[in-house]
Amino acid sequence: MKKPAAIALIAAPLLLAAYGLVRLVGKSDGVYGPGLDWQAAHLLALAGVILFVxxxxxxxxxxxxxxxxxxxxAVTLIGAVASMVQFGADIVFALRADDKAxxxxxxxxxxxxxxxxxxxxQVGPQLFFVGLLVLTILAARARxxxxWSPVVLLxxxxxxxxxxxxxxxxxLLILAALWPAARAAASTAAQGTAPRGRGDGGSAGTHVAVGLRPASFGNGVTDSDDEVYAGPPPRITP
Structure with a gap:
């Protein structure tokens, strides 16, 4: 479980960053949604939220x-599911609609x-990010x-x-906040598979100690008049 967790901790925020980049590219020509750029951006966001589980x-x-x-x-996962539904719904809407209207x-x-x-x-996606922040605060308190992980995440x-x-x-900031947990999980996985040294009775790997750890992406508020925003109404992720 440690290695998949390390991958998820890195890939999930990277996919959200990629979502933002594709969105910027899609906006550059003044036409964003429905279309390939909209679908690509929202599929990246959906994959990112799924990997956050x-x-x-x-x-x-x-x-x-x-x-x-x-x-x-539990609250964080409920929020993640709500975000998945939101992004998934917007993907379906873009498939069915001919234009933004x-x-x-x-x-x-x-x-x-x-x-x-x-x-x-209104509530679900916010629970996801609030829960994620609370988890990092509790993890930081438990050393x-x-x-600084909760600060960067905030x-x-x-x-x-x-x-x-x-x-x-x-x-990228979320990735930076979660990076210590990903590094520790990857190190633990490596120690579990490393061969034992002769005569030392211990693992050949070194122990790594962790230091003393998508308003949401999917709230639909936009900063451009030419984009669909998610209201209500309408309720579309940006």
Whole structure:
């Protein structure tokens, strides 16, 4: 589990950064969504959120057992599922619609379903990032992450509400915040597979100690008049 966790901790924020980059490229010609650039960006975001599931589970495993760990992990995963639904819905809307107005109409119909607007758009994605931040704070208090990981993560989370063009930077900041956990997980996996040295009775690897550890990406608020925003209404990720 350690090696897959390390991969997820690195790949998930990188995919979110890639989402932001593709979005910027898509905006550059003044036409963003529906189309290939929209679909590519949202598929990257969806893959990133999915990979955060093992990442969140690993962060939870760094904490002592207790109600705080169980509750925070559960809330974070619920938020991740809401984000997956949001990105997945926008991918479907883009497939079905011929233009932005059509996407807006479809998102409006979806958001009008009782409970969808609250769970999928207004609260769910925010729970994901708040839960992720709480996990890093608890891990830092347990000395499983450095003190600066929650600080860097917080900056990464609040950057997109300032400007959605900061999404690539936000993904890189989240990666930086989670990097100590990824490095420790990779080191633990390497130690578990390394051959034992002769006569020393121990592992040939070295022990690495960790230092003293997608308003959300998917809230749909845009900073450009020519983009679809997710309202409500309409409820479309940027």
């Amino acid at each position: 093992p990442a969140v589970l690993h962060l939870g495993s760094l904490l002592p057992r207790g109600p705080w760990r169980s509750g925070t992990v 059509g996407m807006q109409a479809l998102s409006g119909e979806f958001g009008d379903i009782p409970g969808v607007d609250l769970v999928v758009y 499983r992450l450095p003190w 900056v990464g989370i609040v950057a997109p509400p300032v400007s959605l063009d900061l999404l690539p930077l936000s993904g």
